[in-house]
Amino acid sequence: MAATAETAGLQAKNILVFGATGLIGKEILAALIDAKSKFNRIAIFTSLSTATNKAATIEKIKAEGINVIVGDIKNEKDVLAAYQDIDTVISAVGRDVIADQIPLIKLADQTPSVKWFFPSEYGTDIEYGPSSAHERPHQQKLKVRAALREASSLSYTYVVTGPFADLYVTLGTAGPRGGSFDVKNKTANLLGDGNGRISLTVMADVGKLVVAALLHPTQSRNRALKVNSYTTTPSEILAEFERQTGGEKWNNNVTYTPLDELRELEKQAWETSSPAATVFTLRRIWTEGGTLYEKRNNADIGEPEMETLRDTVGRIIRKQLA
Incomplete structure (x- = not known):
């Protein structure tokens, strides 16, 4: 021990x-x-x-x-x-x-x-x-x-x-159905129903x-x-992107990947030895609520100052447009 x-x-x-x-x-x-x-x-x-x-x-x-x-x-x-x-x-x-x-x-x-x-x-x-x-x-x-x-x-x-906000709030690494936010084209794919809470750092x-x-x-x-930087939902992330890109809704360019479909994509990825298999598994775990803990321990270690969702989205927008 x-x-x-x-x-x-x-x-x-x-x-x-x-x-x-x-x-x-x-x-x-x-x-x-x-x-x-x-x-x-x-x-x-x-x-x-x-x-x-x-x-x-x-x-x-x-x-x-x-x-x-x-x-x-x-x-x-x-x-x-x-x-x-x-x-x-x-x-x-x-x-x-x-x-x-x-x-x-x-x-x-x-x-x-x-x-x-x-x-x-x-x-x-x-x-x-x-x-x-x-x-x-x-x-x-x-x-x-x-x-x-x-x-x-x-x-x-x-x-x-929990997952890294920098990678979650971006273009996505698991293809068009694996969750993404594309600033240039104002398109997004939200995992689950978009309202599941996720802890990001x-x-x-x-x-x-x-x-x-x-x-x-x-x-x-x-x-x-x-520990984490903040807890949010895919819908809240989308709303922040919309707010910082002129206020227009992205509704016509927003799709959803329900959990059942995400599980099937994960299964197919493992069966075909896809490099994205691990990404699909992790995103499925996150979408199921696997990063939501009963207690957040930031306060136990002095509550260090964390970046906000607003700051993250602004940074990602600048990066994608660059």
């Missing part, structure tokens, strides 16, 4: 980040840089290929006073060397390498200085209900959680954000929430923090 906050020490001072140049890792690192005066040392672990291919990004990171460690995430010696004097590990590795965190956890558990591990969660709560254990996209994350619970000297925090806010969790260890350790 993982150590309690009391036995593990209560402060994150020396932090190591895996996946710091990825989609969500860069947002976490940006928030850590903004708060770097509150920590002694911030380091990132990156591969030689990333250090080479993203050389300009790495130089900017170094210029912020961040320690860059180059190594092989699958090389035990490289990881153990990176862990020296680190007390907190934050992982933001991508979905395709989620299971690679299991050996990272085992090595952290063997390292006396490492006391706190944030696995790559930042999405749907994979233990939301009894059916969650059977969802295909959840399987590797469930194994990671099991490894953390088996650790003898590590505390953990799962930062559960802006990617930049994920970073703020991780930092807030670090600064509130007693409230954060050994639990799943269910």
